Amino acid sequence: MTVQDRGRPGLAHLGVPRGGWLDAAAATLANRLVGNREDCAVLEVSGGGLTLRHEGAGRWVSVTGAGCSVEVSGAARGHGAATWLPSGAGLRLGPATRGVRSYLAVGGGLAVEPVLGSRSTDTLAWVGPPQVLRGSVLPVGPVTGAPPGVDVAPLRRHGPLRVLPGPRLDWFGAEVLHDLCAQEYVVSPRSNRVGLRLQGRRLERSRAGELPSEPMVLGAVQVPPDGQPVVFLADHPTTGGYPVIAVVLGEDLTSCAQLGPGQPVRFALG
């Protein structure tokens, strides 16, 4: 469980991952629902299962992303809706029943100390505020707005992850890109905020040798020597030494955020 905002783009040349929420659509919706600016820091909860106690004046909260039950002082509340959290109340998120990552926004935003311009915790290099653990206290910023009357949750796009050819397609050949898009992969339990690791039929390189370290982009589909692709997510290393066969479109990275171990995944040329 980590605090996340948009991350810290622009520092990759210093070896700093951009970080930031994995499911931008869900996180920004959570902020809008409570009347925050879209870029306020939220809590990213993997797999659900969280109990918080709220101290200080009451605030609006909202939970979006992975489906889970929401309770305020034991009473059921809606998912994807603004909920009033009175002073001293307890907030409980049940286990995730659909998807992986839920987002909790609080009116005023989470106000942990920013590092290099962002409140995101990067889980690769551990730049940013510490991980949120049992007993952590999270400060909240001043309220800047009220919940809007109506907000429309963005429609989830179901279907394959759309890709564009990557910079090192010539290490594989076009037929291997077709192979990537023709088969069904399964999400590996080793997936995390760094990468969505997939298991499937091995992708074969058409050339041997080592690739000199090169900068990596968000959504890069990197193919290590074992031929099992990894889709780079927000905490990906800034440089890498394995060839990138394709790049997942930015809009489809929100789907990657919600894919859990064992789930099937397909790619399609975007």
Place this chain on the structure above:
Amino acid sequence: MQMLPAGRDGVLVQVADAAEAVALARFARAAQVQAVEVVPGAETVLFDGVGDRSALEGLLARWSPEAAETVGPLVELSTSYDGADLDAVANLWGTDVAGVVARHSGIEFVSAFCGFAPGFAYLSGLPEHLAVPRRDTPRTRVPAGSVALAGAWCGVYPGASPGGWQLLGTTDAGLWDETRDEPALLAPGTRVRFVPR
């Protein structure tokens, strides 16, 4: 120079070597290229978050490797040559420890690119014939400030971490400080000299 696709808003530019990569990255930044990220690699430069691709292409057309020069600031790192792999490197180089110190401290390195960890710079400048292999078994913990070699790269570990590079010594220079305006001491383009202590 070759432009390779790197997503909808990214272009990966292939150049000949690390010197060209860092020179192109510096040139593009000085020309205020419209990109969120300008990231040099060993033989490439990534332009990501590119708003106007034709403007980038125009900028790249104005650059030539022949004009490449690295004129970054010079940083001198006071270094204790007390690394655990000094003897191994001396063997590989066919010299003794004093010979390793003399050769290593006689080179002006250039920070080519960062990676592996925030503020970890890959320093180019070691001649190819002095390249050394990584250790067969990486160490589980390399102390912060370790000055090390792998291949023809030199690097300084900003924080303690596992590592497989050959250790020559240590420096107590502040390589990474998130509270500084320039958090990385050895940002790409910086020239680096190791000064024996």
